[in-house]
Amino acid sequence: MKIHIKVFIILIISMSVYIAGGGALAAESHHIQKSQEDINTSQGYDIYANISSDNVATVEYEKNGRTIARPLATFTVDGYPEQFEGPSLDKGENWSVSVDLNNRFNVSKSSHQVEVVTLDNSYDRTIEKEYDLEDPDIPATRIQDVEVIETTYDGEPTAAVDVVFENPSPRGYSGNVYAHTLQTISARSVAIVPVNQNTTVSRIHLREGPDEEVEGELRMTTARLDEDKGLRDQVWFRGTADGETEWQREPYEPVGYRNTEDSYRYDTDEGFLESKGISPKQAAAGAALGIGFLIFLFRGRSKW
Structure with a gap:
């Protein structure tokens, strides 16, 4: 017997440019708004995917049929993959996972490749974000x-x-x-x-x-x-x-x-x-100012 299952998938990508920084993001809700678009699948889930404007990626599964497959989401950011597997769900139950992409970007790059993979689909996006590699607050060593x-x-x-x-x-x-x-x-x-x-x-x-x-x-x-x-x-x-x-x-x-x-x-x-x-450069600048001041005094006295 064939089972026809509807899967609603929405991918909202917002591209933002950030200059010289990083660090922790303020916490906010990343609830996914569902669209009316539907695609047939055989995985037994409604799957929703979203990347927010502050670069937080979220995947949500809602079970709508009979399947033994567990929810699965893979986030690959600048070549670094992370896979998350959810628990076995009963019909009507859901599972979601969110990752902060800002902490996973390769800070040496300004253009970042992001791939989100679910049980039945994958999404590729490019996000622009530049880091100051001397900034002590960037997400790196x-x-x-x-x-x-x-x-x-x-x-x-x-x-x-x-x-x-x-x-x-x-x-x-x-x-x-x-x-x-x-x-x-x-x-x-x-x-x-x-x-x-x-x-x-x-x-x-x-x-x-x-x-x-x-x-x-x-x-x-x-x-x-x-x-x-x-x-x-x-x-x-x-x-x-x-x-x-x-x-x-x-x-x-x-x-x-x-x-x-x-x-x-x-x-x-x-x-x-x-x-x-006082850094050596500051000391050198101070010394230069001091020498300049002495020259000014010497010239001034020579006119007296």
């Missing part, structure tokens, strides 16, 4: 905390720095983190938050002793250390293993690799300025 600790290396006690990374997105990003301190030149560790985890800790062994104060910079990047591109983050820090560690985020500055002509070494004078909330 960022330095969340820094702590100087005591540990051992090759059996000898030494200082190290634990770097806590946070990534609110289920999408993983592969990068490295580099430490430059008064005694350490470009020590490196990985900066990868595992998929389906929000945080991870990377430990970098330093040349400082376990009882010494450690001061320096941390640079996280998915590109090269000496390039100002890719996903990147930079912080200044200072602390001891038996005390507190203070740190602050600062603009990313590309530096040379160890054992190269432009090899970078951390300067304690810069560290002192940054500890007071």
Whole structure:
């Protein structure tokens, strides 16, 4: 016996352009308004799909016939797939799933490909959204905390720095983190938050002793250390293993690799300025203004 089943499908896509940002969206209802358009299917469900103006995708199943198939929805965002399976439903029951696409976009792109797949249909759309890759609030890997600790290396006690990374997105990003301190030149560790985890800790062994104060910079990047591109983050820090560690985020500055002509070494004078909330660039600008002021005074006195 043939069963004729009606399936109502509506796909509403709104394309919006967002500049330099991301972050959490305000919560709102994503109830799907059903249309009168119908398509025959044999899956035993009314299936409704929607992408809202704030880039939240929702799929809803309502069982209207006899079937053993469970509701299924797959969202593929910039090549990253996520599949959701609902429970077995009785006739008249429904199941829905929503995902925030903003947390799943590849932040290195400005044009994003989205595919929504249900049991019987698929929908492809392009959404425009651009991110500032130095913005600490974008949904990608960022330095969340820094702590100087005591540990051992090759059996000898030494200082190290634990770097806590946070990534609110289920999408993983592969990068490295580099430490430059008064005694350490470009020590490196990985900066990868595992998929389906929000945080991870990377430990970098330093040349400082376990009882010494450690001061320096941390640079996280998915590109090269000496390039100002890719996903990147930079912080200044200072602390001891038996005390507190203070740190602050600062603009990313590309530096040379160890054992190269432009090899970078951390300067304690810069560290002192940054500890007071003054970046090296701000200090240089202040110095230039100071020199200009002295020249102005000298010229003024020469006329007296």
